[in-house]
Amino acid sequence: MLNIEYRRKPPMSYFSLRHISKSYETQTALHDFSLELEKGEMIAIVGESGSGKSTLLRIAAGLMTQSSGEVLLNGQKIENPAEKLVPGYDEIKLIYQDYQLFPNSTVEENILRPLLLFDPAYRKKQLDRLLRQLGLEAYRQRLPRQLSGGQQQKVAIAQALAVEPEVLLLDEPFSHLDAIQKRKLLQELKELLQEMGTTVIFVTHELDDALRLTDSVLILQKGKLVQRGNSQSLCEHPKTRYVARLFSSINSLPGVDHAYLRPADVKLRTKGGLLGHVVDQRFLVHYNSLFVRLKDSGLLWEVDDPQRRFTAGDRVYLHWDEEKVLRLKS
Numbered sequence: 001m002l003n004i005e006y007r008r009k010p011p012m013s014y015f016s017l018r019h020i021s022k023s024y025e026t027q028t029a030l031h032d033f034s035l036e037l038e039k040g041e042m043i044a045i046v047g048e049s050g051s052g053k054s055t056l057l058r059i060a061a062g063l064m065t066q067s068s069g070e071v072l073l074n075g076q077k078i079e080n081p082a083e084k085l086v087p088g089y090d091e092i093k094l095i096y097q098d099y100q101l102f103p104n105s106t107v108e109e110n111i112l113r114p115l116l117l118f119d120p121a122y123r124k125k126q127l128d129r130l131l132r133q134l135g136l137e138a139y140r141q142r143l144p145r146q147l148s149g150g151q152q153q154k155v156a157i158a159q160a161l162a163v164e165p166e167v168l169l170l171d172e173p174f175s176h177l178d179a180i181q182k183r184k185l186l187q188e189l190k191e192l193l194q195e196m197g198t199t200v201i202f203v204t205h206e207l208d209d210a211l212r213l214t215d216s217v218l219i220l221q222k223g224k225l226v227q228r229g230n231s232q233s234l235c236e237h238p239k240t241r242y243v244a245r246l247f248s249s250i251n252s253l254p255g256v257d258h259a260y261l262r263p264a265d266v267k268l269r270t271k272g273g274l275l276g277h278v279v280d281q282r283f284l285v286h287y288n289s290l291f292v293r294l295k296d297s298g299l300l301w302e303v304d305d306p307q308r309r310f311t312a313g314d315r316v317y318l319h320w321d322e323e324k325v326l327r328l329k330s
């Protein structure tokens, strides 16, 4: 009997968001969102602007009061601002898009701020380790304004990691960086966080950024979890048009409701198939991307031309394998 009761209990995970909902005065930002993370697990949440990502992270950090649901860390309830005098926890750190460094404090002083009450030997050890791990040793005496955006971002990350949080919540913190800087920082951060065994939730609207940190992705749309999976499963079996479009544009099949084709799944011929005219072309690394106006429907399709055979003004016939058609309702 005891054994059956035990098995019925949900498995205990390290960081749990259970049935979280949040309504602002005029709208609901999160609907019954649940997520269970193991210690050291990294997950990315991808969603468009306004899908509720920041709201979710603020609730997860204990910095915003949810309308319903609960957050648990290692079995302990995370209290929200309505329940806790000083909101937030050292164990759960949130890094925002607009991180704020102290402008008149050096890099060293900024990183040491959260450690003011700690033992001096520990403070020095943490500071030296973070400066080394984040490649900031040469900048320790500089003020934030004397650093590039990427270096400032690293200082903000070092500051958040100084207290060795168990959980790190990243709210699109790389949006100020250019693509090359961002890729490099994401790779460095991934290695560092894996080494530290930190549990991470990274929210972003860029799937590419998400996949650089983790292959475990969750898709949020209008405050609801719509799909969870790795890049292959999301790409091959998207549940919504939004999920499908995170990977490539999609072409609507003329005369068939809710049926779409990816540009890479359309084959190009000189005769036989759906007739169209190439109206534009772009040279990309592995193929030319063509814009083709379909003759009968007038739809504009984007298709890949891996052999770079067609150019603007050409007639082209399009066909595809039926199994490549994506059926997407919303």
Ligand SMILES: Nc1ncnc2c1ncn2[C@@H]1O[C@H](COP(=O)(O)OP(=O)(O)OP(=O)(O)O)[C@@H](O)[C@H]1O
Pocket: 024, 025, 026, 027, 028, 029, 047, 048, 049, 050, 051, 052, 053, 054, 055, 056, 205
């Ligand atoms: N303080 C607030 N009062 C009322 N509505 C709010 C408030 N904060 C957010 N919202 C609304 O809740 C929804 C979710 O907002 P949230 O900031 O969580 O989305 P997001 O996915 O983080 O967006 P972005 O990527 O643009 O930062 C949005 O529609 C937003 O307008």
